[in-house]
Amino acid sequence: MITLYTASAPNGRKASIALEELGLEYRVEALTLDGAQFEPEFLALNPNNKIPVIDDDGQVIWESGAILLHLAERYDGDGRILSKDARERMLAIQYSFFQAANLGPALGRLGQALRKEGEKNQEMIEIFSKEATRLLGALESILGDGRAFLAGPYSIADIMHYPWLSIVQNLKFPALMEREHVVAWIDRIGERPAVQRGMAVPK
């Protein structure tokens, strides 16, 4: 049995989308991230106090990219989220690392700076808006060659990016709205029924 520890937050939705794409049964433990992530029971699962975490028959995994790779390696016999072709597989891993190391932290810090109560740190907002804009430009150029998905076939690379970029689209972030290839990609991924189910977790 798989238990997913998650919250109403984009990194958790990467895991629920992958679980839905693979048609796996799983139990959801929803955290509110208002302190529950610092409780000893949760820190025993992830000392880094962040969701998502999965417990797959006693094997505990954290970091969204590692969770997606685990699910693909253990349950994806027919390459639904990770191609069996070695080059496509490595491309999917490359773009997954790219998301976890770049867009995730930039948008996460930007969100924190914008949500801060009281006087906002304009320097932080400017630094991370600029970085998010730069990364959207890189994605626009990658998708500009006409590919439908980031790494050839649909993959964990698309799943890693989608929950974050859908937030940016909902906010109508100006630097996104002019990136037509990225916007078309967001719409394409968002049409997938498994993505819609995964995005609705936790209920």
Ligand SMILES: N[C@@H](CCC(=O)N[C@@H](CS)C(=O)NCC(=O)O)C(=O)O
């Ligand atoms: N690199 C991690 C980032 C996970 C992450 O930042 N999770 C956020 C929610 S989207 C969280 O749990 N924040 C709680 C905290 O920082 O205390 C991953 O990809 O899994």
